[in-house]
Amino acid sequence: xxxxxxxxxxxxxxxxxxxxxxxxxxxxxxxxxxxxxxxxxxxxxxxxxxxxxxxxxxxxxxxxxxxxxxxxxxxxxxxxxxxxxxxxxxxxxxxxxxxxxxxxxxxxxxxxxxxxxxxxxxxxxxxxxxxxxxxxxxxxxxxxxxxxxxxxxxxxxxxxxxxxxxxxxxxxxxxxxxxxxxxxxxxxxxxxxxxxxxxxxxxxxxxxxxxxxxxxxxxxxxxxx
Amino acid sequence: xxxxxxxxxxxxxxxxxxxxxxxxxxxxxxxxxxxxxxxxxxxxxxxxxxxxxxxxxxxxxxxxxxxxxxxxxxxxxxxxxxxxxxxxxxxxxxxxxxxxxxxxxxxxxxxxxxxxxxxxxxxxxxxxxxxxxxxxxxxxxxxxxxx
Numbered sequence: 319x320x321x322x323x324x325x326x327x328x329x330x331x332x333x334x335x336x337x338x339x340x341x342x343x344x345x346x347x348x349x350x351x352x353x354x355x356x357x358x359x360x361x362x363x364x365x366x367x368x369x370x371x372x373x374x375x376x377x378x379x380x381x382x383x384x385x386x387x388x389x390x391x392x393x394x395x396x397x398x399x400x401x402x403x404x405x406x407x408x409x410x411x412x413x414x415x416x417x418x419x420x421x422x423x424x425x426x427x428x429x430x431x432x433x434x435x436x437x438x439x440x441x442x443x444x445x446x447x448x449x450x451x452x453x454x455x456x457x458x459x460x461x462x463x464x465x466x467x468x469x470x471x472x473x474x475x476x477x478x479x480x481x482x483x484x485x486x487x488x489x490x491x492x493x494x495x496x497x498x499x500x501x502x503x504x505x506x507x508x509x510x511x512x513x514x515x516x517x518x519x520x521x522x523x524x525x526x527x528x529x530x531x532x533x534x535x536x537x538x539x540x541x542x543x
Numbered sequence: 544x545x546x547x548x549x550x551x552x553x554x555x556x557x558x559x560x561x562x563x564x565x566x567x568x569x570x571x572x573x574x575x576x577x578x579x580x581x582x583x584x585x586x587x588x589x590x591x592x593x594x595x596x597x598x599x600x601x602x603x604x605x606x607x608x609x610x611x612x613x614x615x616x617x618x619x620x621x622x623x624x625x626x627x628x629x630x631x632x633x634x635x636x637x638x639x640x641x642x643x644x645x646x647x648x649x650x651x652x653x654x655x656x657x658x659x660x661x662x663x664x665x666x667x668x669x670x671x672x673x674x675x676x677x678x679x680x681x682x683x684x685x686x687x688x689x690x
Contacts, residue, residue, distance in 0.1 A: 322549055326553065326556060329553065329556055330556055333556065333557065333559075336560070337563055337564045337567070340564055341567055341568070454590060458592075460569075464576070
């Protein structure tokens with residue numbers, strides 16, 4: 319009987335050490351400060367957001383958005399698929415996505431940086447969809463760095479390059495520039511839209527509303543001869 | 544009877560540390576979960592990872608500690624012949640098992656992701672449940688001196 323308690327005690331110590339090692343090692347990573355923290359300066363590198371659709375489209379809609387914002391996620395998951403199908407894929411609209419991480423959002427910048435790192439590999443929109451369609455990460459307040467690596471894998475990224483990019487934080491200043499440019503055009507929340515440069519102030523940003531606006535602009539634009 | 548309760552105690556001790564690891568992680572201690580796949584994070588960041596305001600793993604720690612303490616209490620010489628300890632262990636294990644069935648259902652059919660640590664816990668509580676049922680069926684250990 320006594321021997322059993324000795325074995326139980328030894329097992330408890332061994333298991334305790336294992337948990338300690340697991341927690342200490344963690345698995346590496348964590349949201350790197352370079353990508354998640356406040357950027358040192360805003361830098362204009364000439365980049366004005368990733369786009370979808372025909373560059374010759376008569377209508378361009380710019381969206382200022384934050385990956386951690388629940389309204390942006392709702393728009394991306396409910397309205398955007400129809401917009402892509404009916405407006406972007408048909409050549410009526412060109413869509414431009416600008417980063418506008420809300421300062422109060424803990425991992426908004428980090429998510430924006432993950433999307434930029436995906437964009438570096440030509441997979442911005444795939445990562446955009448991963449971040450918005452699996453949005454539970456934004457509600458927990460917990461470090462999503464490992465989950466984002468899973469998203470990166472699902473988006474088809476080279477993880478080694480993705481990790482290096484996230485560690486470097488090289489797009490932090492670009493993201494801050496986008497945010498400041500958003501402030502300069504009076505972005506007052508996310509998502510905020512601009513249709514051919516004019517701020518959209520409609521009651522609700524739905525695919526139907528954008529379709530009506532796009533059709534109206536196209537109908538009033540003279541055809542080229 | 545001794546073997547059954549000893550087995551339950553050992554399994555519960557392992558369960559305590561599995562649940563403790565998940566709970567400490569849920570509290571933000573340590574880095575990402577050592578998981579092998581991304582399933583753990585998907586499960587741990589889902590809205591089902593919190594139950595009645597507390598991380599699910601917290602209930603695991605409490606449950607396993609209760610089972611461990613009960614099993615050790617039932618191993619006292621005076622308690623070995625008392626059937627109520629086996630009944631209590633089977634009751635605790637049944638609650639834990641049913642909760643685990645619910646969580647495993649969520650993983651498989653709602654969250655569509657498997658967390659290996661949750662699977663480890665499910666295996667442990669299932670084993671505890673099976674052993675506790677066997678203990679219920681076995682006759683009580685005689686500890687009184689035979690004349």
